[in-house]
Amino acid sequence: STDPVEVRKFGYDLSVRLTTWGVTAFLVGEYTDEEIKHQPIFAIADGIIRLQNQPLGLHFQRYLDVLKLRGENYFTGLHPFEISETGIEVYPRIKMLKNLWMKTQVSQEKLSTGIPELDRMLDGGLQHSTATMVAGGAGTGKTLMGLHFIVAGILKGEPGVIVTFQENPQQLKAIAMSLGWDLEAMEKQGMLVHMYDSPVELQPDIHAAKVKAVVERVKARRIMLDSLKDIEIATPNKVRYKDYIYSLVNQLKLQGVTTIVTNEIGELFGPFQLSEYGVSFVVDNVILLRYVELSGRIGRAINIMKVRGAPHSKEIRFFEITSDGISINEVIEAQTGVLTGMPVFNNNYFNNNGFKELLNQSRNIMEILQGVEEMDINELANRTGFSPQELIHELENLKQQGMVITWESQNTTYYKSTI
Numbered sequence: 558s559t560d561p562v563e564v565r566k567f568g569y570d571l572s573v574r575l576t577t578w579g580v581t582a583f584l585v586g587e588y589t590d591e592e593i594k595h596q597p598i599f600a601i602a603d604g605i606i607r608l609q610n611q612p613l614g615l616h617f618q619r620y621l622d623v624l625k626l627r628g629e630n631y632f633t634g635l636h637p638f639e640i641s642e643t644g645i646e647v648y649p650r651i652k653m654l655k656n657l658w659m660k661t662q663v664s665q666e667k668l669s670t671g672i673p674e675l676d677r678m679l680d681g682g683l684q685h686s687t688a689t690m691v692a693g694g695a696g697t698g699k700t701l702m703g704l705h706f707i708v709a710g711i712l713k714g715e716p717g718v719i720v721t722f723q724e725n726p727q728q729l730k731a732i733a734m735s736l737g738w739d740l741e742a743m744e745k746q747g748m749l750v751h752m753y754d755s756p757v758e759l760q761p762d763i764h765a766a767k768v769k770a771v772v773e774r775v776k777a778r779r780i781m782l783d784s785l786k787d788i789e790i791a792t793p794n795k796v797r798y799k800d801y802i803y804s805l806v807n808q809l810k811l812q813g814v815t816t817i818v819t820n821e822i823g824e825l826f827g828p829f830q831l832s833e834y835g836v837s838f839v840v841d842n843v844i845l846l847r848y849v850e851l852s853g854r855i856g857r858a859i860n861i862m863k864v865r866g867a868p869h870s871k872e873i874r875f876f877e878i879t880s881d882g883i884s885i886n887e888v889i890e891a892q893t894g895v896l897t898g899m900p901v902f903n904n905n906y907f908n909n910n911g912f913k914e915l916l917n918q919s920r921n922i923m924e925i926l927q928g929v930e931e932m933d934i935n936e937l938a939n940r941t942g943f944s945p946q947e948l949i950h951e952l953e954n955l956k957q958q959g960m961v962i963t964w965e966s967q968n969t970t971y972y973k974s975t976i
């Protein structure tokens with residue numbers, strides 16, 4: 558019937574009968590979004606589950622969402638699902654985890670990065686259950702650094718997971734083999750799982766669920782995600798991308814895994830761009846790899862940008878990649894400009910250690926402030942791992958440079974980035 562009154566009567570009649578019969582009924586139909594809004598049957602139904610298809614890369618992704626569930630709480634939003642021989646599998650949309658700080662186990666254990674000199678720069682290694690971003694231009698050695706970390710764990714009996722979007726299993730095995738690491742043998746021993754996905758067809762919720770399952774299955778202690786840039790490209794919605802990375806990293810922390818994520822930054826030389834580190838607030842530690850030109854020679858440089866709640870080296874050092882992997886060499890004894898790729902030597906500056914310190918801390922603070930409306934000193938201390946006393950000193954400097962403004966409200970001082 559096309560008569561709305563008659564359809565409504567029929568629907569009402571049907572629902573009354575079904576209720577008196579004591580059955581739980583599933584009514585199935587094909588409707589447009591407009592029809593769902595206006596057709597009376599949807600007003601009568603106790604629950605509405607909508608299934609739909611949306612383009613994702615070169616194929617379509619199925620999604621399920623609950624539009625209504627009378628008298629019950631439900632998880633809103635689009636949840637991807639897949640249909641296979643075993644039926645329907647739903648991957649609930651990844652969501653922000655609350656009260657994370659209470660749930661993560663605080664452990665002072667440090668994990669070796671597999672690069673002895675880097676461990677020393679990190680005051681012993683990477684703290685257990687933390688996340689570290691290795692950021693750098695193409696070819697700087699990010700993937701190799703991640704491999705060092707994973708292999709170091711496996712050699713100590715700690716299972717690892719590698720997630721890549723660029724190198725497929727054959728390519729990664731060949732790269733590792735050129736450094737003397739037999740990934741295939743490690744996989745056969747059940748110590749390593751390599752998950753390779755094309756970024757073109759990445760569905761973040763499904764991906765996160767699969768990563769979680771693999772980590773549980775192999776009881777992984779270490780994971781490398783290579784790289785965030787690929788996930789970013791695959792997730793055009795920027796807010797969604799940040800939420801996703803935040804949720805994934807925190808999920809891994811709750812699982813007790815120590816994480817290295819790589820992130821490709823655009824410029825190889827040239828000035829440092831804070832915006833490139835858009836998601837670095839999510840991670841605890843940031844290691845920066847760069848090309849530098851010194852005395853007409855191009856080399857690679859490494860420095861540790863931040864380590865949450867622990868001391869670390871502030872040095873900028875040369876490093877090399879050989880068939881033995883990454884080896885860290887001498888300190889670059891230039892004072893300014895190393896991170897821009899064009900170091901300037903200045904002994905007066907160099908003798909003033911405080912300046913280097915300020916450079917790193919200020920960056921760290923500005924990076925965090927740029928990601929929020931405003932922040933008070935305690936929150937800032939939490940985020941940076943610096944004490945409020947240290948921060949006040951830095952913030953005063955930044956204020957004088959016009960990069961930060963402050964105001965008071967209810968006995969609290971708030972800081973806001975002006976750039």
Ligand SMILES: Nc1ncnc2c1ncn2[C@@H]1O[C@H](COP(=O)(O)OP(=O)(O)O)[C@@H](O)[C@H]1O
Binds near residue numbers: 693695698702880881
């Ligand atoms: N066995 C090896 N011996 C010497 N250099 C190597 C070896 N394997 C890789 N490299 C160097 O490492 C670099 C690539 O590092 P990689 O970690 O893939 O960079 P990224 O992930 O930052 O793009 C290449 O420039 C290559 O020259």
Ligand SMILES: [Mg+2]
Binds near residue numbers: 701
């Ligand atoms: Mg790489």
